Amino acid sequence: MTGSKSTAEQYTGYQSKMQKIADVRNTMAVLGWDQETYLPEKGAAFRGQQLTTLSGIAHELFTEDALGDLLRQLHHHKDLDALQQKNIALSLEDYDKNKKYPASFVAEMSNATNESYHAWIKARKANDYSIFAPALTKMIALKKQETTILGYEGHPYNALLNEYEKGATTTMLDKIFEDVKSALSPLLAKIEARPQVEKDFLLKRYDRDKQWQLGLDLLKEMGYDLQAGRQDISEHPFTTSFNPHDVRVTTRIDENDFGNMTWSCIHEGGHALYEQGLPAEQYGLPCGEATSLGIHESQSRLWENNVGRSLNFWKFHYARLQQLFPENLGNVSLERFYQAINQVQPSLIRTEADELTYHFHIMIRYEIEKGLMDGSIPVNDLQHVWNEHYRKYLHVTVPDDVQGVLQDIHWSHGSFGYFPTYSLGSFYAAQFFTTAQKQVPGLDDAISHGNYHSLLEWLRTNIHPFGRFYTSNELCKKVTGQELQFSYFLDYAEKKYAGIYNW
Amino acid sequence: MTGSKSTAEQYTGYQSKMQKIADVRNTMAVLGWDQETYLPEKGAAFRGQQLTTLSGIAHELFTEDALGDLLRQLHHHKDLDALQQKNIALSLEDYDKNKKYPASFVAEMSNATNESYHAWIKARKANDYSIFAPALTKMIALKKQETTILGYEGHPYNALLNEYEKGATTTMLDKIFEDVKSALSPLLAKIEARPQVEKDFLLKRYDRDKQWQLGLDLLKEMGYDLQAGRQDISEHPFTTSFNPHDVRVTTRIDENDFGNMTWSCIHEGGHALYEQGLPAEQYGLPCGEATSLGIHESQSRLWENNVGRSLNFWKFHYARLQQLFPENLGNVSLERFYQAINQVQPSLIRTEADELTYHFHIMIRYEIEKGLMDGSIPVNDLQHVWNEHYRKYLHVTVPDDVQGVLQDIHWSHGSFGYFPTYSLGSFYAAQFFTTAQKQVPGLDDAISHGNYHSLLEWLRTNIHPFGRFYTSNELCKKVTGQELQFSYFLDYAEKKYAGIYNW
Incomplete structure (x- = not known):
């Protein structure tokens, strides 16, 4: 005979099941990190097999009927506090969603992703979309x-958006990208009418070791805890977290491009600070996880x-950089340097775009994805549509x-x-930063003295500790008093470029 | 209705179950490697939890009743070839052994190991065995x-020996260590009567980066495949394998001791060559695993x-070393260098011992372990017995x-x-190397020209490819025509030290 368990015991059981799953998933993240940093080339095949095995184990654990039963028993249980209730609700949501996928679909998708990735590689090699x-x-x-x-309401694309940014819809994004088009196009035209700033001194030779050390120093100064993380080299910079006490970043160094390492380092540092700021005691539970890609990107x-x-920022750092x-x-003034690192120049490649034209790259992809999903853009027209959009907006x-429709890996992965979420990240960032400037006394002054403590503290109080307790939309309202408004980014951009392009 | 499966299908099922277990265990090895090389310090606690979870999963998989049933069905099945039959027999042996442990014992041992390790750390800090x-x-x-x-036959210690060296017994080891005592003691006395060779030039400053590069070069020249492995830094050098295509070594560098890195690098390289030489197509199966610790150590x-x-060896490398x-x-001749790196000097610490006195350190531990197991040495007398033995033999x-009975971690781990197996490794090595010298034309000459290809080929033909198909004893007989004989090591040592100490 077994007595019935108390709610607290059941919740502990739920926690330990979820932590076990998290242990397996985080172990996969370690394997993934190793794959991008240190894996010897011949080890790739067995590593793939090891990842598949672990992924299967995580899937088995997260689809166990016993877990579903437990979640349903605990759902809306009045003995649980608000945080616990939120964890249960979100886990149940994840569990049910996971269970919706028929095994045949999962297998088909896995094959299709594999095929599609290899087709993309092949197409890039041949420089041929067809x-x-x-x-x-x-x-x-x-x-x-x-x-x-x-399942979805409204546009079918909403179902996919929801996977990365809970609650995001085409209604919301149509409005935002309409703003991008109507407000950023004139701003871009205004910039293009001004004399271009020069940036050739950023493309001289910058010693690898000095860049590496600079990157590490910047991370430390931002508040990234190197006792709970580390930096390594990889082909594409990324942040990965195995738990809030082990959050790793990678960077790459181009000796002929100063900007390459520097801002990617700061960018990944922003991601890493979010992960290090998640509550460790919520490890394995939804409220211990980042709430959305858009909010993650807002931090970077x-x-x-x-x-x-x-x-x-450079008022403080530039003298050291010159040294x-x-x-x-040596002969470049702070002002010229500042202009150079903010040069606006329409270009072909998203990942190399400046802070302003970047959003046209995203808008184009957004419109295409929506059209592919509702059938208004046929796959065979994609190359044509892509090229037309680039001509029109940029x-x-x-x-x-390769410099067009084949440039990004995302579609080949089914993403x-x-x-x-990349654009949402910038727009959330502008809204959050403006709010921080209002709420943190002397923030700009602190930054101009190389002191980021008060900013990090603000983020650690207002953004980082909640995990998925708030959706991005809820978080934004809670922190800034408003839903996401494009106007914050526009104000920021107009002010910034007025200073740089002198009008 | 399901038709009964063919033997081939059943064997494939067995393979995939074993490979899944291997994937989990090898993933644990990746976590372990990361722990010793790159893990940020605050990540240790969650890493421990992740390892415990994976260990639990591996244990569940390897104790599944379905696996036991499958193994019993396949055992001695005449449709299987000799290699397959051996795999099944060994897996069944492992499975049954694993099943013998009551869960309560496993839990008790796990707690005891944890306590004992911490007690050892504490005792070392206080320098107090009590x-x-x-x-x-x-x-x-x-x-x-x-x-x-x-279960065991003869001495209870045999049961434990068998865990590391299948088939090893106190009868066999008593004889070997009797030889160590009776033959190496006079040899040591003879050396101690001669003037000591000098080695102070090995303890000057040797640049870290040059040492690192030298180590890597030596590994490459030995035939270690750096596309299927890599070298990193750790506190204690080790070799770890995730599969034959990903076998990693670590080293440590002491800028004030040339020998520290060099021979540890070659030593780990020997382990790694064995692991890289195991048959990849037997991944996850017994015949894809190293046969014993003694044979592993023979390779290093x-x-x-x-x-x-x-x-x-140094005829070829010494000129480069001087450069x-x-x-x-610059002013040290090859002969003086060769003498210095082979200096014999009784000492307190096993891991720092020379090639000859090393075996007294092991003999002492062997006698103590045997005595602890049969009760002839009480735990409270251990410190006294230890010190006495060191006085008597060394x-x-x-x-x-700390320089005595607390120096090794092994007992605190329950090992x-x-x-x-450390001594067995040296003695197997002497017997194997003498056999290789007989069987490989021009081996010594090749080595003196920095060419290890024929040696590696001999090892890859005679030792590496069999995994656990042969026990160490069977392997030794197959390769050398005899069971392990101490005389090979003795001959080697007598000849070597006669040259170095000039008699």
């Missing part, structure tokens, strides 16, 4: 099927752009597919609905 | 219980001592417990029966 198109057609058919599996971009590309690289910067001619 | 003694008493009681659980010591401390470190070695006075 090689990718059949796999993409199949992928899109599956993603449409997924929207039906998941706030540090990268609002802080790291500001004049205040480090006198041969390149006034550039796409010379080939539709991901791109918009 | 702090460790109570935990050790408990540990030994549990190890005695384990010998009963496992063959390279470290028989090759890496030989005159032939690398002219300030220390003519050194143990000044304190009893492990130490003898």
